[in-house]
Amino acid sequence: MTLPHPTADQISLPIVLAVLGDPTRLAIVRFLASKEGVPMNCGKFLDLASKTNLSYHLAKLREAGVTRTEAAGTSRLITLRRDDLDRRFPGLLDSVIAAAGEDKALPAVGTADTEIDA
Amino acid sequence: MTLPHPTADQISLPIVLAVLGDPTRLAIVRFLASKEGVPMNCGKFLDLASKTNLSYHLAKLREAGVTRTEAAGTSRLITLRRDDLDRRFPGLLDSVIAAAGEDKALPAVGTADTEIDA
DNA sequence: CCAATTGTTCAATAACTTTTGAACAAAGGA
DNA sequence: TCCTTTGTTCAAAAGTTATTGAACAATTGG
Numbered sequence: 001m002t003l004p005h006p007t008a009d010q011i012s013l014p015i016v017l018a019v020l021g022d023p024t025r026l027a028i029v030r031f032l033a034s035k036e037g038v039p040m041n042c043g044k045f046l047d048l049a050s051k052t053n054l055s056y057h058l059a060k061l062r063e064a065g066v067t068r069t070e071a072a073g074t075s076r077l078i079t080l081r082r083d084d085l086d087r088r089f090p091g092l093l094d095s096v097i098a099a100a101g102e103d104k105a106l107p108a109v110g111t112a113d114t115e116i117d118a
Numbered sequence: 119m120t121l122p123h124p125t126a127d128q129i130s131l132p133i134v135l136a137v138l139g140d141p142t143r144l145a146i147v148r149f150l151a152s153k154e155g156v157p158m159n160c161g162k163f164l165d166l167a168s169k170t171n172l173s174y175h176l177a178k179l180r181e182a183g184v185t186r187t188e189a190a191g192t193s194r195l196i197t198l199r200r201d202d203l204d205r206r207f208p209g210l211l212d213s214v215i216a217a218a219g220e221d222k223a224l225p226a227v228g229t230a231d232t233e234i235d236a
Numbered sequence: 237c238c239a240a241t242t243g244t245t246c247a248a249t250a251a252c253t254t255t256t257g258a259a260c261a262a263a264g265g266a
Numbered sequence: 267t268c269c270t271t272t273g274t275t276c277a278a279a280a281g282t283t284a285t286t287g288a289a290c291a292a293t294t295g296g
Contacts, residue, residue, distance in 0.1 A: 009222075012221065012223055013144070013214075013217050013218055013220075013221040013224065014138075014139050014140065014141045014144055014224075015139070016139075017135050017136075017138045017139035017144070017214070018135075018136060018139025018140070019139070020132075020135045020139075021132050021133070021134075021135035021136025021137070021138075021139050022132065022136070022283090022284085023132045024284090026131070026132055026135070041242080041243090042242075042243060043241095043242070043243090049285090050285080050286075050287095051242085051243070051244095052243090052244085052245090052285075052286065052287075053284075053285060053286080054243090055243065055244055055245085056283090056284070056285080057284090058243095059244090060283095071292095073242090073292090073293055073294070074240095074241060074242045074243075074292065074293040074294065075241090075242060075243080075293090076242085076243070088217075088220065089213065089216075089217035089220060089221075090213070090216070090217075091209060091212075091213040091216070092213040092214065092217050094209075094213075095207065095208070095209040095210040095212075095213045096131070096135070096210065098207075098208070098209070099131050099206075099207035099208075099210050100131055102131075102206065102207060103130065103131040103207075104127075105130055106131065106132075140253090140254085142254095159272080159273090160272075160273060161271090161272070161273090167255090168255080168256075168257095169272085169273070169274095170255080170256065170257075170273090170274085170275090171254075171255060171256080172273090173273065173274060173275085174253095174254075174255080175254090176273095177274090178253095189262095191262090191263055191264070191272090192262065192263045192264065192270095192271060192272045192273075193263095193271090193272060193273080194272080194273070
């Protein structure tokens with residue numbers, strides 16, 4: 001039931017970078033970061049990709065150690081592993097998120113549909 | 119003759135992250151960062167990959183805007199585009215390089231062969 | 237129990253990336 | 267000029283990643 005997650009020291013920098021290098025996953029992470037503290041389920045990301053495809057990308061993020069996924073009834077709660085990432089790679093997550101904000105080519109985080117029912 | 123490089127504002131975050139997510143390219147960037155100021159030609163990276171393969175990876179880095187490549191006789195001078203990257207994505211390059219230093223799974227930068235003839 | 241909700245798995249496919257060797261090109265020194 | 271050095275290009279092969287739809291599983295509410 002409990003899904004496999006790497007421990008903090010198993011998190012690999014190249015894997016984290018490669019995982020964040022995908023625009024869909026970067027958008028997921030930005031959205032998580034913009035709502036830190038608010039529990040997110042997969043459905044919250046449905047405007048970013050199809051349900052099946054989200055399952056794939058969320059698994060990639062989890063396996064890389066970027067997110068934590070916990071079962072909660074029929075839903076899953078997805079959170080950023082900010083503590084682990086900050087301990088392991090200080091400043092990295094913040095600079096990536098800030099950089100994403102600076103990249104005019106990227107869509108703004110938290111668009112219409114995803115905003116409802118916060 | 120002059121190879122194509124993106125302008126600073128054409129540099130894309132997801133592309134930079136994806137490019138740095140490859141272990142060979144991350145090693146190249148770490149090596150460049152450890153020798154900033156010292157002009158590097160492709161041959162300096164020959165312990166990281168074959169000549170042909172290096173040509174491929176160095177082109178990726180250049181096209182992403184991470185490095186600059188200038189022709190110099192029969193050689194090419196490769197430099198990190200630190201100024202452009204820092205202006206565009208403040209702190210990102212430094213945190214990636216620092217993170218690479220923290221990642222015990224990555225090989226140490228600047229190994230034997232690459233050290234000769236600095 | 238039944239139905240709805242939420243998300244996963246599977247197999248197929250498409251698309252991209254990496255790696256390789258052989259052949260080529262340009263510059264510079266003997 | 268010829269040879270060496272340095273690096274590129276090309277086509278092929280191998281490997282990897284992303285995307286899709288159909289089928290499945292688990293939980294919860296009626």
